[in-house]
Amino acid sequence: MTKTARNQGRKRKTKPIKEKKEKNGRLTLFVYITLRLFIVLTAVLAALAGQYYVVFQCLLALLLFFLPSILERRFRIELPNVLENLVLLFIFSSLLLGEIYGYYSRVPYWDKLLHTSSGFLTAAIGFSLIELLNEHETIALKLSPLFVAVFAFCFSMTVGVLWEFFEYGCDLLLGADMQKDRLVKAFTSTLLGGERVVVDSVSVNGIAWEGYIDIGLIDTMEDLIVNALGALVFSFFGFLLIGRRGRGRLAFLKHFLPYRKRNTDAETEKSEGNRQKNEKKKFDNRN
Structure with a gap:
């Protein structure tokens, strides 16, 4: 089989894979844009309401959205689309939904x-x-x-x-x-004799709480x-x-x-050319 035939066979084989990657890439772009628009809208509404701490959290989330791209360029790696989507959703769920919209207290677990x-x-x-x-x-x-x-x-x-x-x-x-914080109804403490103590109420600054306050x-x-x-x-x-x-x-x-x-074909050829030049230079220096 000639080199041209092998290349054509390789191209036919990789075409479905390439199309699948492009489809997944479009999904990642959709998730990226949708989440960013939601964050920007939240920041604008917070700014109009004078909630500048919320604006800061939105800006932090927008900056963190650049993290996958920075990692890819800095370390010359590729993040799978599934992983990138999960990272973006995690940032959105923790900073926006969790902190700003109160999901940490509203949604159990x-x-x-x-x-x-x-x-x-x-x-x-x-x-x-x-x-x-x-x-x-x-x-x-x-x-x-x-x-x-x-x-x-x-x-x-x-x-x-x-x-x-x-x-x-x-x-x-x-x-x-x-x-x-949370209220604890019972605990064991060596300071209290090492036995399990049931706490009915605790008074803090004159306010009664139905249990010990764990901070x-x-x-x-x-x-x-x-x-x-x-x-x-x-x-x-x-x-x-x-x-x-x-x-x-x-x-x-x-x-x-x-x-x-x-590496692309051009990068591979360039790398191979540099390697051959270095080997030739070493050979010339020896002689």
Whole structure:
């Protein structure tokens, strides 16, 4: 088979894949534009109402929407459309729906759902970091599937802990109450004899509350637990994915994994030309 025939066969084979990518790309663009328009509308209404903190949150969300593009250009990687859509929806759900529209208090378990999703997504990012190094042309790094899975889990948990540090700092310095308070009806304390104490009421500044006021410990621990659950789910299936070399029913996980950009034909020819020039220069220097 001639080189021309092979190229034509390759083009016919990749045409359906290319069309599918273009269709998914249009969906990503639709999601991107729709969410941005909603954020801009919210910012305009907040500015007219004098709610400048809401305007700041909207601007922060708009800036974070550039994050996928920045990562792609900076590290020369491609984010799958599914992953990019999930990242955009996560930013929108946490900052807009959660903070501005009060879903954290209005919708049961909204916060826990986002922390579970965060654990899953950050585990995917940690997983892909090792996979990209494994596939790197100049870095000799071959790691076992178990190590990659453990690293992905630990990476996700590290991000989760750093986020809890951020929430604590905002509560301490800005009074943001990101670590949600709650009333506790009973607890065990060594200061109270080490026995379980039932709290009927607590008075704070003359105001009676029906229980002990926890200022964020339980919220923090629950956030980390569901983060670990999301990370564990992806790490487990990621471990199986490597073992099956990306085939079978687990192939859908590839939609959550960034991959290295493939060089175009022009870039490949340029790289090959530079390599040959360097080899020729080394040969001339030896002689």
